[in-house]
Amino acid sequence: MILSPAERSYLRDSLSLETPIRPDSRLVGQFRPIEAVCNFLPNFNGSSRVRLSDGNECITSVKSSVVIISSSSRDDSVNLIDFLFNIPGYRDDSNLVSNLTLTFNKIFNNNFDYSSLKLKNFKNHFFKLSIDILFISNSSDINDNYVPLTLISFSSYLALRSTRLPLLINDLEKDEEDLNIDKIKTQKEVELPMFSDDWSDSTYLFPTSPSSSTANANQRTPPLIFILAVIDDNLFVDPTIEEQYVSDNGLIVPWCSGNIINPIESTKLSRDPNSDSTSSSTVGLNYNHLTKGISLVKEVAAKVASALDNVVNTSDENEFLNSIF
């Protein structure tokens, strides 16, 4: 998409006002409407599909497998969450795909509570989550700079939220006999984990409390990633492609369980196809931008999370339809 100079300056001016006016008359912290479903792939532990009104959509699936990690080798190099991006039209080793994989792997593995993936009563057995993301774009607008990170992050949040893990059955009886702990331990070393065949026994990876309210900040959630466009002194959540083109800079702010988490990164959103890279007009960030951005994300994130949780809760009812339309 190419904006004319007149369009550019009009957009920029209206967005850098003290009370900014966005082209679609959204508020600063307002998102575009999305359409979301989850749990529609029967072969997977969790799945989701999120569609934006501009036609971009993202399908995410989560598959778990059991891996054995010996305690000696358990360090930062072991990732229990593995992202795989599939973007039609882009090679796996393209900049876009590898950047996305890196960002998501980093944010999710740094901020994931691995203890929830550990198999109960097993020393070295863990669930490993393979998260496949298929991003379908209707236009050629996506490039290395324009990435609908927000959409992908919503989709992976939903998929993880709807992920269910099978019930372990071979430790149930042994829980009671805590007497010979040493004996059990040695047994467990050789024993293989067994899971219940009954899928209705499975438990959510992220258990939802019955009164899931926004106030319940202690509840564990998967990370959400927000992308903010910086225009003059203003910051905007969920920028449209036009807003990204006129932006000075971009900010990636991850959020998890009520807190902002690291790493907060700046990213360049505005690669104007008109201008060549040398005459780039990227402006640096200042302290105000950061504080403003963090408070903005804190404000909206809990609402977003609870809205997405609602999707998970309601789609459980029609789970057996298994259709996304």
Next chain:
Amino acid sequence: MSRQEIYSPEGLRVDGRRWNEIRRLSCKINTHPISCDGSSYLQIGNTKVMTMVHGPIEPKNKSSLLQDRAYLTVNLNIPSFSFFNATTNKKLSKNSKKILELQVSLVNIFQDLIILKNYPRTQIIINTIVLNQDGSLISSIINSISLALIDSGISMYDYISSVNCGLFNSKFPILDLNYLEELDLPFLTIAIIGKSENVSFLLLENNLPLDALEKILAISISGSHRIKDLMDNQVKKSSKLRIKSINEQSIN
């Protein structure tokens, strides 16, 4: 799985169907009204396929410009998560021979079906995404593309409907195989134009006794006709809905 379980002496299959029954087919057209010109979603059993058609559009590069007819491209996207027993992120290469071969056959099928001479100097791009696989993959892809093309309004001679059919114990034909049955039985995939008996595509990757072929073809053709009817119903239903909504809009 032993052969006995595939087809029980009482004439029931793994999922409780009879030999000539297809799985539950549900389809929808115009699922992506914003992102493309024609789209469809087809689900037969647990196999789910989504197709988007772009075009006729101006060709992106000169090499795909033909003076007398449209240039047809089929992109097949089978993500790793679609596989029946996908355990880890194992990616099927986009350029794997199987997919390339399939894309070529799909282009060949639809080249003859679409009236390409109506759209000279243009390109028609078909993108198909497989969301979930549980047998009869190729036939679902063909059915889904057929629906998406109808939705896009590109002129075609007729529907094309496809089904696969296997042979149990070298004697009994079995229609519309699921993944487990495909593992054990020799089967062929067939595509039929409209309500005719014209076979436009036939794929057989295993061995079948020649004398059984006629039986299999007969049951596949009637299965394809059944699928054609189901798709036709859906198209008519959604067309009626669309006309209704257009009328309502014009009244308002």
